[in-house]
Amino acid sequence: MSDVGGRAVLRVRFTTEDLLNVTFASEPLPMVETAMALVAWQRRDEQSVFGRWRSRVSQEMPGRVRPLLDLLRPDGDNPQFVEPYSRTVDEGLAAVRDAGPQLTADELHRTAARAPGPASWLRALWGRDREAWEQLDGAIRSAYEVLIAPQWPRIRQSFQADVAWRTRLLAAHGIKACLASTHPLAGWTGSVFEVGMPPHYATGLGGRGLQLMPSPFWTGRPLLAEGPDGPDGRRVLMYPALTPLPLIGPGPAEGALDALLGRTRAAVLQLLIQQRTTSELARDLHISLPSVSEHTRTLRAAGLITTRRDGKAVLHSATGLGVDLLRSGG
Template sequence: MLRVHFTAEDLFNVTFANEPLPLVELGMALVASQRVDEQAVFGRWRAKAARELPGRTRPLLDLLRPDGDNPQFVEPYSPTLEEGLADVRDAAPLLTGEELHRTAARAHGSTTWLRALWRQDREAWDRLDDAIRSAYEVLIAPHWPRIRQSFQADVAWRTRLLAAHGIKAALASTHPAARWNGTVFEAGGPPDYDAELGGHGLILMPSPFWTGRPLLAGHPSGAHVLLYPALTPLPLVGPGPAEGALDALLGRTRAAVLQLLVQQRTTSELARDLDISLPSVSEHTRTLRAAGLITTRRDGKAVLHSATGLGVDLLHSGG
C-alpha cells in the first residue's frame, strides 16, 4: 500500500514534470518488459522487446524488477541520455550495503556482477554503461516522439481535471486502486511505502510504460515524485501525429470506446462494435473508469458502461 500524507500546504504545492526523462522512461520500459499485466495492450510490445533487446542489456534486469521498486541511482532525473549516464556514474560512491542487500535479494540471476558494481569495479560500471546505451537505442530513442506525445497529452488532461475538479480528483484518477482517506492519498498494492511530504512539494510524472499503481520517489530538490501510468500507454500511441486531441490523449481505440459510450453499452457490445477482444475492452474501460470518464455497473450477468458528464465534456472539447 502506498500512503502519501498531505498537509493543507502540500495540497497547494503539486506540480507536473515539464518533460519525460530518458533514463526514467528507460527504467519503466525495462520494468514493463518483465511484467505480465495488461497483456491485451502490452503483450505484442513485450514480445517485440524480448526479440530486439541485445544480450548485453541483461544486467539491467537484475537492477530493474517488475514491481518498479528499484534502486533510484539507475533512473536519474536527467534531461538527456549523456547527462543521465554521468549522473549514474556519480552515484557509485554513494551506494550503500543496505541497497546492495536489497537489490541482490531481488535479482533473478547471479549477484556477482551486482557485488562488483557496489565495489566500484570499473569493468562492472563500463558494463552497466553499455547496457543502458544498448537498451536506450532499442526501447527509447526510436519512440521518443510518441513518449512525449503520451506524456504531454496526459499532463494536458490532468491540468484540465485539476482546474475543474481539484487536486483530489486529479490524483484519484491516476489508477483504479487510488483513493483518498481524509488528507492521505492511498493506492493499494505492493510495494509498501508511507511518506509525509513535509511541505516540499509533489511532482506528478506520467509514464507511458508503467502499468502498476503509482510509485513515489525522492527528488534532488527535496520534493517527491509520483510516477503513474499515463492515460495512453505507448502501444496505443500512433506512429505519426494524432488526428485529434482526443486520439492524442486516449489513443485511437480508447477514444473510440469513449465515443461509443455516449450510449450505454455492454462489454460484449463494445468488443463486437470495435472488433477487439473482451480482455482488451476490459482494460480500456478500467482505465477510462479510473479517469472518471465512464461508469460501470452490473445488471445480472451483463456489465454496462456509459460515459460520465466529464467524459462527454471531454468528447465535446476534443471535437
C-alpha cells in the same frame, strides 16, 4: 523509479501546503523512461495492450542489456541511482557514474536479494570495478537506443497529452480528483491519498509538495520516490499515463482526443455516449473482451465513464466529464 517503501496500501499524508504545491513534470526524462521500459518488458500485466510490444522487444533486445535486469525488477521498486532525473542520456550516464561512491552495503544486499542472476556482477559494481561499470554504461546505452530513441516522439505525445488532460481535470475538479484518477484503486481518506494494493508504505510529504510524472510504460500502482533535489526536496509520483505506448499510433494523432486516449480508447468513449455492455463494445470495435476491460478500467479511473453490473451484464456509459471531453475534442 524506486518506491520509497510489504502489506497492502500506499498512504501519503498531505498537509495544506502540500496540496498547494503539486505540480507536473515539464517533460519525460530519457533515463527514467529507459528504466520504466525495461520494467514494462518484464511485467506480465495488461497483456492485451503490451503483449505484442513485449514480444517484439524480446526479439530486438541485445544481450548486453542483460545486466540491467539485475537492477530493474518488474515491480518498479528499484535502486534510484540507475534512473536519474537527467534531461539527456549523456547527463544521465554521468550521474550514474557519479553515484558509485555513494552506494551502500544495505543497497547492495537489497538489490542482490531481488536479482534473478548471481550476485557477483552486483558485488563488482558496488566495489567500483571498472569493467562492471563499463558493462552498466553499455547496457544503459543499448537499452536506450533500442527502447527509447526510436519511440521518443510517441513517448512525448503520451506524456504531454496526459499532463494536458490532468491539468484540465485539476482545474475543473481539484487536486484530489486529479490524483485519484492516477489509478483505479486510488482515492482519499481525509487528507491521506491511498492506493489499495501492495506493497504497504505510509509517509507524509512534510510540506515539500509533490511532482506528478506520467509514464507510457509503467502499468502498476503509482510509485513514490525522492525527487531530483534529494531527501529534503519535493517527492515525485510516477503513475501510468492515460495512453500507454503501444496504443499511440506511429504518425500524428488524427485529433486531440486520439492524442490523449489513443484511437481505441477514444472510440470506446465515443460509443459510450449511449450505454453499452462489455460484449457490445468488443463486437462494435472488433477487439477482445480482455482488451475492452482494460480500456474501460482506465477510462473509469480517469472519471470519464461509469460502470455498473445489471445481472450478468456489465454496463458502461460516459460521465458528464467524458461527454465534455468529447464535445471539446480533448
